[in-house]
Amino acid sequence: MQRAYTVSQTSIRLKGKAVPGAEDRQRLIPGFDQAAFSKASVCCVGAGGIISHIAPTLIRKGIGKLMLLDRDIVEPSNLNRQRFYEKDVGKNKALALTENLQRECIAATEITGLALRLEEAIDRRIDLSCDAAICGVDNNPARVAASRFFRTQGIPVIFAAVSRGGDHGYVFVQDRHGPCIACLFPDMTDDDRYPCPGTPAIADILQAVGALAAYSVDTLLMARARAWNYRRISLADGALDGAAMVPDRQGCRMFAPESNEHC
Numbered sequence: 001m002q003r004a005y006t007v008s009q010t011s012i013r014l015k016g017k018a019v020p021g022a023e024d025r026q027r028l029i030p031g032f033d034q035a036a037f038s039k040a041s042v043c044c045v046g047a048g049g050i051i052s053h054i055a056p057t058l059i060r061k062g063i064g065k066l067m068l069l070d071r072d073i074v075e076p077s078n079l080n081r082q083r084f085y086e087k088d089v090g091k092n093k094a095l096a097l098t099e100n101l102q103r104e105c106i107a108a109t110e111i112t113g114l115a116l117r118l119e120e121a122i123d124r125r126i127d128l129s130c131d132a133a134i135c136g137v138d139n140n141p142a143r144v145a146a147s148r149f150f151r152t153q154g155i156p157v158i159f160a161a162v163s164r165g166g167d168h169g170y171v172f173v174q175d176r177h178g179p180c181i182a183c184l185f186p187d188m189t190d191d192d193r194y195p196c197p198g199t200p201a202i203a204d205i206l207q208a209v210g211a212l213a214a215y216s217v218d219t220l221l222m223a224r225a226r227a228w229n230y231r232r233i234s235l236a237d238g239a240l241d242g243a244a245m246v247p248d249r250q251g252c253r254m255f256a257p258e259s260n261e262h263c
């Protein structure tokens with residue numbers, strides 16, 4: 001069952017085992033297309049709290065290929081919300097999550113973990129081609145890098161994030177064309193700050209946001225409806241929840257004018 005194709009210090013590739021009948025019930029969901037889903041590939045930028053609440057869902061729905069990128073190391077303080085166990089403390093997150101996800105497979109999913117940040121993977125010209133990317137990092141420089149890189153590749157990116165206080169979060173879908181994440185958050189392109197270590201973090205809001213992100217993947221791959229590209233959710237106050245189709249913003253600085261017709 002533990003079939004390792006290649007293992008090295010910076011990458012691991014594992015394959016899941018198909019379980020006949022495991023997907024029977026979701027095949028009955030209107031609009032869900034198992035064949036399309038199991039042919040699709042998703043690249044996850046990050047393998048921490050956000051992705052821990054998205055990747056297992058994609059795996060259990062039988063995604064074709066999943067790639068995980070993260071340079072961080074598992075710490076004990078991650079175990080309240082991330083898909084790691086005590087045995088994983090001290091290991092690279094992308095590699096450890098790849099191993100932990102293998103046992104959750106219901107299909108022959110190919111899972112690749114890379115112990116690299118997105119920017120490093122881009123520099124090394126690693127093949128990041130996929131049908132959809134998910135950006136689950138905690139800093140704006142990496143979000144900007146993801147927005148720009150995947151747009152140049154013609155790949156949609158789902159951004160998911162939660163607030164420092166753990167009360168609210170959002171999902172934004174940057175499609176192949178049209179509005180980008182900086183059309184929604186204009187200050188993002190000028191923000192080079194990284195969060196301080198030890199910020200508050202809890203599983204429940206990650207779960208809420210993760211569910212919306214996982215659903216968004218389906219909307220990009222098949223005929224499941226999505227009348228929004230921005231969705232926000234608050235645990236404490238439903239009046240703060242919202243959904244919108246954010247438009248292109250005049251003067252958006254995410255992309256150079258010559259390389260961008262839409263922002």
Ligand SMILES: [Zn+2]
Binds near residue numbers: 179183249254
């Ligand atoms: Zn934009």
